[in-house]
């Protein structure tokens with residue numbers, strides 16, 4: 390019986406301290422945003438990422454919406470991004486009237502193909518949004534020099550990439566802005582949650598205003614002004630203290646959570662090597678300049694295999710596996726608001742062959758062997 394128990398695709402990991410910190414926040418009697426726990430999270434993220442300014446948001450989606458406000462995206466401004474990403478990468482800019490321009494991805498990392506960005510640049514291009522899929526860095530040197538040469542901003546969608554590095558530097562600290570997610574499905578979680586990284590001092594005060602309903606309340610709290618007033622556009626993008634208290638418990642153990650995920654990731658990589666040799670799947674490829682955070686272990690099925698059948702077959706062996714993005718350029722929203730440049734052939738084929746395997750803190754090696762055994766039957 391036990392042998393056939395279901396291996397979940399994901400189980401949120403909790404350190405055990407979350408409720409204690411939530412109780413502390415409760416007794417602090419400070420429940421709105423930017424209290425003691427939020428400040429601790431900010432300081433931790435700034436120090437750990439070596440980033441001048443980080444602000445918590447209620448989601449990565451909110452951080453992306455803030456980025457669109459900070460960049461003053463206007464109707465018909467074009468934003469270059471991969472089609473192989475989550476809807477929020479595009480939606481945040483579409484909300485401001487911007488138009489996503491989709492380019493193809495690289496076959497090795499499934500990240501935006503930096504060699505295809507230049508042909509997508511027009512006089513209307515405002516920004517490039519590289520998405521670090523599975524926590525593996527995009528080719529940031531090339532992307533940053535392209536952006537500099539063309540006067541474009543870079544917003545890194547680092548939703549999945551907390552504490553991952555490219556050439557030793559943390560992802561989310563290359564572009565003017567980076568965005569991080571603490572959604573339940575990510576490595577470090579607070580249920581819903583996120584953060585925005587601001588890598589240029591000039592952006593910080595703008596970001597604070599947009600995040601606080603378009604007011605200068607942040608300056609008021611610091612005693613820099615004697616009252617706060619409506620300044621400009623804005624919304625409420627900050628989480629309350631209960632969320633920050635939960636997140637603090639997670640951040641304290643972030644390094645060990647990632648180390649444990651990495652061990653599981655590496656075990657899959659070893660277990661599946663013979664299946665790759667047999668030609669039934671391809672394992673993830675990590676460029677030597679990238680140090681990743683083991684956010685996802687995916688496989689790319691041989692094109693001869695039918696993914697739905699593979700999912701069903703794994704399922705009958707008690708293994709839950711899931712596919713990922715439906716490419717945005719082929720979705721109703723993407724067709725309505727965006728356009729593709731060049732062929733998106735790799736996006737289409739890789740997205741349709743991709744399968745994510747169970748990966749969560751606590752997953753046992755024997756469970757991973759069961760996943761391997763089930764895949765070996767294909």
Ligand SMILES: *Cc1c(COP(=O)(O)O)cnc(C)c1O
Nearest residue numbers: 448449450475477548570572583
């Ligand atoms: C998860 C994710 C988001 C959205 O994060 P939320 O915190 O749920 O808003 C955005 N982009 C990418 C690439 C993601 O993986």
